[in-house]
Amino acid sequence: MAEAESTIDNGVNVEALINAREALTEAPEAAQFKWRATCEWKNGTHSNTTVEGYFGLGEEHRHRTTFAFDADHPEVFASEDKGATPVEIVLVGLASCLTAGVAAVAQYREIQLRSVTAVVEGGMDIQGILGIDGDVRNGFDGIKVTYKIDADASEDDIKALVAQSQKRSAVYDIITNPTNVTVEVN
């Protein structure tokens, strides 16, 4: 199996992931990660959030660079549109998580990918966030992800690839299932 994989290259180091899985099975405490973001309010609905370090494998790590994200509301909400809206940023997280998963699963399954694109669309009735109708939720009323994948595989194998990515996706889980969030003021 390992030999055959050498001709398929999606840029994912499957061997390292298999090794990590084995190592963490024997040392489950190393599997406890903490991911972080630090948000600074700028003005109005505009903020800048940075992602710099995280905890995992028993120690602190730093990303190779600090990643910074401007977020804002659009002009139709009387804001200045200095960044994507927070809900669009969540869609970015979902799209990128599923897409990384597609590449990783394809590598495991020895499927050469040529191109992968996903369009993610979330519907929202803004009567929720505006407080017009208490029965309307603040968040999305549903999200649709549509993949276009060019790969060296049958249609069924490509569909199975996407299904397996969904099954292992952290962000898909975060969005489809409830997560406890505590908010404190210091």
Next chain:
Amino acid sequence: MAEAESTIDNGVNVEALINAREALTEAPEAAQFKWRATCEWKNGTHSNTTVEGYFGLGEEHRHRTTFAFDADHPEVFASEDKGATPVEIVLVGLASCLTAGVAAVAQYREIQLRSVTAVVEGGMDIQGILGIDGDVRNGFDGIKVTYKIDADASEDDIKALVAQSQKRSAVYDIITNPTNVTVEVN
């Protein structure tokens, strides 16, 4: 009331939001929004997602510029760390949504903000995404948001501000409650 507000300026146009609320109460179909993101796979777990247009108030809109986001996995996952991880990007969405809400609610309540920062931390047992233990979820086991706010208000008023932002936050709702996600391959 409107007169008194003029001395408090957090950069949020509360009058426009009140007008929008009135207009949408009379024309609820205009409140139906569609937010979008388009993700392109680059290599390995690295992707680039763009946010460009959205639908709302009965028509298509474009952001003032196209917002682009690189996402990747870190080096400890044998990836190249060319962007924040998808789960960190979700934390960015949460932090920026709550922070925009704090500014908007402060404006309504005539509280002058001087500075607002939030640290968001999400715990994750990666035995889930690695498929080591089927009882461990893929997503966060919980998220903690800690605000530091310097404002012209009492501690209780500041806490109430944050609580109200939480109540109206789209991303807080998306993370704490389930949302249906359908994934298709075209």
